[in-house]
Amino acid sequence: MLVIILICLIAIAFYIKFRYSRFSLYKFAKTFPTDGDLPILGHTHWFIGGPEKIYNNLRTLVKAAEVRGRVSSIWIGPTLYVVSFNPEDVQKILETCLEKDNSYKYLQAWLGNGLFVAPIDLWKVHRRLMLPIFNNRIIEDYIEVFGKQGKVLVERLQEQVGKPSFDIYQYISSCMMDIVFETSMGKKMDVQHHPDTPYLRARKTVMSIINMRLFKAWLQPDVLFNLTSHSAVQKQNIDATHKFTDEVIQDKIAHFDEENCKEGRKDILQLLLERNLAFSNVELREHIDSITLAGNDTTALVISYALLLLGMHQDAQEEVYKELKNIFGDSQRMPTKEDISRMDYLDRVIKETMRLYTVVPLIGRKTRTELKLSTCTVPAGVGCVVIPMVLHRSKRLWGPDADCFNPDRFLPENCATRHPCAYIPFSYGTRNCIGRHFGMLAMKSVLANVLRSYKVSSEAFDRLKIEILLFPVHGHQITLEKRM
Numbered sequence: 001m002l003v004i005i006l007i008c009l010i011a012i013a014f015y016i017k018f019r020y021s022r023f024s025l026y027k028f029a030k031t032f033p034t035d036g037d038l039p040i041l042g043h044t045h046w047f048i049g050g051p052e053k054i055y056n057n058l059r060t061l062v063k064a065a066e067v068r069g070r071v072s073s074i075w076i077g078p079t080l081y082v083v084s085f086n087p088e089d090v091q092k093i094l095e096t097c098l099e100k101d102n103s104y105k106y107l108q109a110w111l112g113n114g115l116f117v118a119p120i121d122l123w124k125v126h127r128r129l130m131l132p133i134f135n136n137r138i139i140e141d142y143i144e145v146f147g148k149q150g151k152v153l154v155e156r157l158q159e160q161v162g163k164p165s166f167d168i169y170q171y172i173s174s175c176m177m178d179i180v181f182e183t184s185m186g187k188k189m190d191v192q193h194h195p196d197t198p199y200l201r202a203r204k205t206v207m208s209i210i211n212m213r214l215f216k217a218w219l220q221p222d223v224l225f226n227l228t229s230h231s232a233v234q235k236q237n238i239d240a241t242h243k244f245t246d247e248v249i250q251d252k253i254a255h256f257d258e259e260n261c262k263e264g265r266k267d268i269l270q271l272l273l274e275r276n277l278a279f280s281n282v283e284l285r286e287h288i289d290s291i292t293l294a295g296n297d298t299t300a301l302v303i304s305y306a307l308l309l310l311g312m313h314q315d316a317q318e319e320v321y322k323e324l325k326n327i328f329g330d331s332q333r334m335p336t337k338e339d340i341s342r343m344d345y346l347d348r349v350i351k352e353t354m355r356l357y358t359v360v361p362l363i364g365r366k367t368r369t370e371l372k373l374s375t376c377t378v379p380a381g382v383g384c385v386v387i388p389m390v391l392h393r394s395k396r397l398w399g400p401d402a403d404c405f406n407p408d409r410f411l412p413e414n415c416a417t418r419h420p421c422a423y424i425p426f427s428y429g430t431r432n433c434i435g436r437h438f439g440m441l442a443m444k445s446v447l448a449n450v451l452r453s454y455k456v457s458s459e460a461f462d463r464l465k466i467e468i469l470l471f472p473v474h475g476h477q478i479t480l481e482k483r484m
């Protein structure tokens with residue numbers, strides 16, 4: 001009995017010391033309203049449950065916070081996050097806080113110090129080195145790959161014509177994987193015909209364990225995670241993905257001279273080697289893995305959501321078709337750079353899709369020094385969360401019809417007065433998405449190929465879930481009819 005009392009007293013003493021050492025943090029947190037939190041747990045219980053429950057809880061929690069004020073707070077156990085829905089504050093957070101929040105560390109087991117998760121000092125150097133490779137002129141060389149893989153997609157979709165509704169995401173995701181693997185490391189994977197390889201299975205397993213860890217508080221401390229079987233499975237599968245990319249890199253280095261003499265398009269890995277950028281082999285792997293991860297599901301999801309929305313809004317789909325007819329006539333040629341630059345309406349459809357279904361729903365950063373926001377000054381070392389999916393549906397920013405699909409919101413005259421951080425699907429500031437031009441070109445090319453060949457139909461859907469990215473609960477269900 002005495003031992004139990006002693007343990008309790010020691011625990012209480014530790015807790016008091018811990019609270020005392022963070023006195024200024026608690027004082028700061030008290031300066032703005034919060035609700036729905038419990039003692040010690042904070043808001044952790046809102047993030048327990050399946051991916052759909054977490055999405056719904058997050059929306060409820062955030063809706064209440066948005067009504068209460070411009071800046072609010074969320075406690076995940078002892079960790080404080082400041083959340084702002086004010087575009088001016090969002091701009092300050094994304095321009096000033098370039099360090100990623102601690103929650104990205106689960107991705108670090110796989111991506112190491114790749115651009116997506118790199119700590120700030122390393123990120124600054126590597127982002128500067130990589131920017132010229134994501135230059136528009138270089139990315140435009142990949143348009144041929146976008147067209148070629150889009151054509152394979154159109155052929156594969158033929159098997160679904162006239163059939164009941166099916167989930168198009170699997171088709172689009174395989175197409176985007178072929179595009180991203182070929183352009184980033186010159187690897188022709190042909191995922192569209194061979195979707196089940198050990199490497200692809202390993203990637204899927206790693207992603208699902210990382211996602212589980214993000215939203216299951218008890219799996220977050222390394223000591224607890226390492227006690228579970230997930231830890232060994234994650235390690236085994238991460239090793240398999242690393243081995244795959246390492247072999248591609250070694251092969252590239254071995255054949256560097258003969259590849260470099262060749263005229264024409266060069267993949268991103270070849271360009272990184274050619275410029276002799278002082279990256280080690282491990283750093284090259286970390287960057288290539290980051291690019292293949294960041295560039296695939298994001299673009300595949302946006303394309304799939306666009307098809308769902310166009311299936312529900314036949315008038316908009318006819319407008320896209322008319323635009324494509326004007327550009328291509330009856331030709332089935334692959335889209336060129338000039339063709340893509342003429343797809344103004346499709347461009348607006350994609351932008352409106354990314355507003356309504358913001359596939360990267362949350363962005364987490366951390367203050368390094370004090371940060372003055374509209375209603376408070378955030379101390380150093382505090383997490384700052386930006387929630388683009390909430391900003392993009394804010395009636396304050398988008399008007400009473402914020403939930404309605406209207407591509408003309410993105411006509412130049414309608415964008416002119418909008419705050420730059422009212423719309424941030426690719427984030428904002430110097431740590432924004434390095435692949436946004438690549439993504440826009442690829443999405444337009446693939447959609448143009450599909451929509452020239454097929455008419456799509458779909459039903460309204462409203463159930464969503466967060467599995468790192470934003471997915472519809474029942475998939476992207478559409479039906480296809482052949483055009484012409």
Ligand code: HEM
Pocket residue numbers: 115116117127290291294295296298299302359360362363364425426427430431432433434435436438439
């Ligand atoms: C619709 C398509 C895409 C969307 C919506 C998107 C969105 C984003 C967002 C929101 C971020 C910042 C994330 C954060 O701070 O947590 C980001 C970063 C990044 N994206 Fe994208 N992305 C897309 C396509 C791509 C493509 C095609 C590539 C590469 C080919 C790519 C490569 C990256 C990389 C490497 C980063 C990390 C940049 C850095 O930290 O410097 N993304 N993306």
